[in-house]
Amino acid sequence: MKKVLNKLEVFTAEDPMPFLHPEGDPWKDVREIERIKLEWNLSYRHCLGKYSRFFLELEKGRFLATECPNCGKVWATPRPVCADCLTICKWKELPGMGTLVSHSISEFVPAFMKVETPYVLALVRLDGADTLFAHQLKNYGRREDIKDEMGVKVVYAKEPVAHPILLMCFEPL
Ligand SMILES: [Zn+2]
Numbered sequence: 001m002k003k004v005l006n007k008l009e010v011f012t013a014e015d016p017m018p019f020l021h022p023e024g025d026p027w028k029d030v031r032e033i034e035r036i037k038l039e040w041n042l043s044y045r046h047c048l049g050k051y052s053r054f055f056l057e058l059e060k061g062r063f064l065a066t067e068c069p070n071c072g073k074v075w076a077t078p079r080p081v082c083a084d085c086l087t088i089c090k091w092k093e094l095p096g097m098g099t100l101v102s103h104s105i106s107e108f109v110p111a112f113m114k115v116e117t118p119y120v121l122a123l124v125r126l127d128g129a130d131t132l133f134a135h136q137l138k139n140y141g142r143r144e145d146i147k148d149e150m151g152v153k154v155v156y157a158k159e160p161v162a163h164p165i166l167l168m169c170f171e172p173l
Pocket of ligand 1: 068069070071072073082083084085086087
């Protein structure tokens with residue numbers, strides 16, 4: 001009878017560096033390895049908090065920044081509180097046009113992202129904003145066509161998405 005239900009196998013791990021052990025494997029007493037099967041299914045409720053309205057407006061095809069009523073700085077990525085003067089900000093809609101300031105191209109991404117590669121991460125200064133917004137650049141054609149200082153726009157997802165931040169991305173003008 002199987003005493004451990006999730007046991008997969010027992011095997012002997014080889015010494016990966018036998019050339020370093022002319023007198024014998026010093027780890028030989030711990031090379032018997034038991035492999036078991038574990039399953040993780042993590043599910044939890046995540047609150048988007050003070051950023052919620054930003055994501056809710058993305059569903060309507062609207063891009064919101066926040067504006068500081070004290071110093072006038074416009075934050076996009078939105079900030080509930082102005083990082084410069086600690087004043088509570090107001091929401092402000094931006095037209096969703098901007099300029100590519102910098103970008104990086106990744107050939108590999110973590111599997112959980114479920115995106116095509118190469119993945120282009122764009123740093124964009126949106127018209128009317130004083131800060132930079134980082135998000136994926138899509139439909140750029142050839143990678144040689146991606147030029148910093150080129151115009152980009154916010155594009156909204158037409159299909160249902162797995163996370164609200166995927167409701168938008170950037171595309172060249
Ligand atoms: Zn401020």
